[in-house]
Amino acid sequence: MLIPLNVLLYQLSANSIYESQNIDLTGNFDNVQLFDQEQLNAEFGDELYLVSDQVLLNALSRTPEDQFPSRCVFLCICQDEKLHTSDFHPNLSMVLLYTDESFPLVFNRILKIFHDFDIWDKNFHLMLIQQKSLQDLLNLSKDFLVHPMVVLDRNYSILGYLRDPNVSDPIMESILSAGYVTPQIMERLRQDGLISTSEQAENPLISWYSLTTHDCYYSMMYRFKTNGHTVGYALIFHCAVHPRTNYLYLMNIVAENLQLFFQQKRFSNRSSSDIYESVFNDILEHPDAPQQQYADQLSYIPDLPMNGRFMLAVIHYPDEQELPFSFVSWNLRTSIPQLKPFVYQNTLYILKNNSENESFATFLTPEEQTIFQKNFRNRYFECGISNTFFSLMDLPTAAAQAREALAIGTSKTEGGAPTFHYFSDVYMLYILQELKKAGVDKMAASPCYEVLRQYDETHNGDLCYIFMQFLKNGRNVNQTSTAIFQHRNTVLNKVKKAVSIMQNECEDYQSRIAFMLSYLNDPNR
Template structure:
């Protein structure tokens, strides 16, 4: 294992007094100790009353030891790290996260924790006592998750730092009584998706470049294991529970509820998804990366996922109704040449997995059009989707949102609006024929139809809208659908 002078100094400092002269950019390029100069090695030699350990123009001075003893000490550090790396790999393979943290205690000397992407605590330093760190550290050690209040306070106090960016980010103490220490936090990612986080608090000694380098080493080994665990579906996922929900991976219901709470969402909110394909003529990784960062900064109330070459934006609001978002997308398109599509809006987290497929279908269906459009709505393509693509439950979830709501109300409360609209459409929008079929006054029919149009902004003069409404009604009320048990979950296994 290659070391930097910072890493060597961090190992020695708890054991003996050392004097260091190390540049901030000293890299881990050193292979071993030598008594004579050699490239990429620590040269150990006597200089008056102390021993100099020199590596790539940086130095550590040891006092009270002979040259031979110093050589053995420095070579012992290299041997120590070699054993540490071998043990670390074994701990990671077995998902022994607490042993990972324990093995770093003498090297880091500061409080350290590992969490998954759901803010679930996987391991935490045994020392110091959590009650002596800060209230949030004590909360995590007791309950196994970050607290909602701490996350909110942290987000507000670190507004200029992107903690979803892969790699290590420094942070300062939050403006909160529960977060008293700054430190560094490493966002673990696999295939562009968050799978966890390692955090070190700056409490006992100042954090230095050696700590950054050690985190890099741990992350390089840890990310593939944490990331691939979910792909087999044989072990618990470390991915964000919302991500697992969207892409139909296994997740813990409690973790999903916590993620909703972190977002200040509820399970019964109205959700909608926006899919963006940046730089679609080139599909460059860099284009996705840049646009992802822009969206994170400008849409803080949304959850944003990367699934190259796409970016998915999930909200508990109807995104297509937000004019500021539409203006923002237009500005992006002027400079980045994006394509984007909206899913249907739907109530409840159970609807979310179907939205990805709807967005994708709109993008793909629009490829045959040469009208210069770049923003698409699944609703426009829903009829084609239901007739030629969807199966079983996919058809149900593609039905017009208003029709699904009317159907649910009809089933629960025997509401007449569904039946009224069905007969109204079947009778070519004739109020007289509809009132006769319903055995009710024509004014009642007119009131119900007007109520639907005003409540849901329906344009019943549009034949495409009428066909979509009628097809949705047929799908929901079909005796075949109601009596056939062949429905399963969404068929989307991967984005293509």
């Protein structure tokens, strides 16, 4: 693994004292070589060579300037504080490191640093392949992380953190206590300059903040992006000195690897979406989480309250590769602002906020439906729509209703024009389906229906059908007549005949439900 020279110096000692000349300390090296003055005539590459001050001075004194290697970089170990880089050739690329430790000890420590970074990098990538959590990755990196640190997703929920047993930062502890960044904590983070959601802010953003009159510290914020969109943040607290140069580059190495975590499919799938999408996904995945947490996250999203009047739809259509969900989602939210499409478990859902509409039970007006269909480029699609619900915490129930509406609705229709299936229209079929699953559908059988069915079977009649339509139309003869295209008197006479056979008018709700369930459960109807 390539390590910047200034990170190597920092790992040797956080307070390393050194002088340098003709060298960029951010230059990367993957190993260190021992300098052998007997091989001066050999070819030296762009490598880092470890040498003692006296060995280097002796080599310089015995070698003409034009023959001394100029491409390599020397890390010179020095115990004489009176020696300076000015005592060496001015064209030499070198770092003069002052230390009381012996040369062999420094050499072994440097080898261990390279080894530890290499093992860490390999294990980090292996854990990424294994889809480990970010907390696992931070635990793996704890030997390199000096200060308290918390990593957030773009909804400011905690993905992972590391504490310092010797340091307790009250701002970080407040985040850990809440489990996410509440609006109150966010206000303080912004006031103190610890976080910035602006895409123009420096990355990393280094700021200072005060805990008390005498306790002032520096902080660092890293912003992680995928596909040009911010998907996460890392906050480092309680830096006693400005995290410049050496420590900064160490944190940059860790941040570069953490960036790989956010580039995984589980984040890149969300990176081109609106911020509300990940909140919806979290509600569906963790419906038992505290409502206040989601309410606080929604407070960062304009025009999307926790409570209101909502409907949810699920969409199925062919050729998803040719018409990607991301393309459809962008077009829908642009053309109909009240719609908030999102993808969950590789399925396209659409939330409709009807809080400001007079009709809270209408998913799409006729005008919106025309626009809606155009976004699918005149492709055939099926749409299942939930009942109206009044809190986004009920999103899991609404999603289940939409899926059931789609499944039951598509089983009753043939492909053709785009179709909208409302859960309210298949509610009785859903109840019957669940009764069958529980094996108790016969418990709800209606004797009235069975009597009428036997009469129809004997006389080749349609009284069951007529009476079912009569119940579906609110026991209104005129509406029933219009719905089934039969004369009013014909419908009225058949209803009276059915009542006389059943000896029951099904006026109470229990008799109606039992009759309707039995009718829907009849395989021969």
